[in-house]
Amino acid sequence: MSQREVPSTRPGPADVGLRFLAAAHRARGAIDRQMAAAGLTLSRIKLLQVLAGRGPVHQAELAEVLGQAPRSVTQTVEALERLQLVTRVVDPDDRRRKTVGLTEKGRSALTAGEQAGHQALECIFGALDAGQLADLDKLLACLETVPT
Template identity: 35%
Template sequence: MAAAAEDAEDGLAEAFWAVTRRLRHRTREALAPWDVTPGQSRALGVLIRHGALRLSALAEHLRIAPRSATEVVDDLEARGLVRRRPDPADRRATLVTPTDGGVRAGAAIHAARRTATADLFGRLAPADREQLARILRTLRD
């Protein structure tokens, strides 16, 4: 009986990781036209939703190290999607804000990611999607 339970757990984990890989692959394909990574896409989305943020606050939102946030912002800035400016409240600090092009790209990226996600999870009945979302939020929290 214990072996069967262990096999079931292994099967569950393998299925979870397979779905995760498929979602990552679809997300990368969806982001290809903008030449951004999923992390860069998430950062742009955070900046669009929250407005100008310090790098440290952006890192907190993304749950990454501040040094990693700097790299993400460097790449987005090189693409013209965000810009840095001095924080008027503290001239030693820098704020990051999306450019107009970044806002437009962010909206298109968001739509593409939603489509990729809907394509994957759209095979589930609405009640199953709701139950899966509830289960995943429980595991996340």
């Protein structure tokens, strides 16, 4: 390369990927902070959403659906139970199994948490104009098809 040639400043896939991950991390933090003001976190909201959609389920099934370790789900369920957002009932046929259900207080908290998360997303992605949102949507759709 001669002295007059300028090296390419085009970012490579890893550079863009790192920026994407950093942006996703910041967005997740903003959503968690907004939801925390409503008394929840994104992971707790996801658990409550599963219960709202499926009805009462065994803890093991809940862990499988969420793709989390059973112990992590147990800890989250215990915390939500202390807040009276879920109930746990021992299965009469197998005392080792517990069924988790959503309480009315949990349903209300879920609604408030979802609204808080929605507001955070509106704030973050509202900074983009309609064309930028459409472009981002297309790019994300492309990434969804990439095998992992």
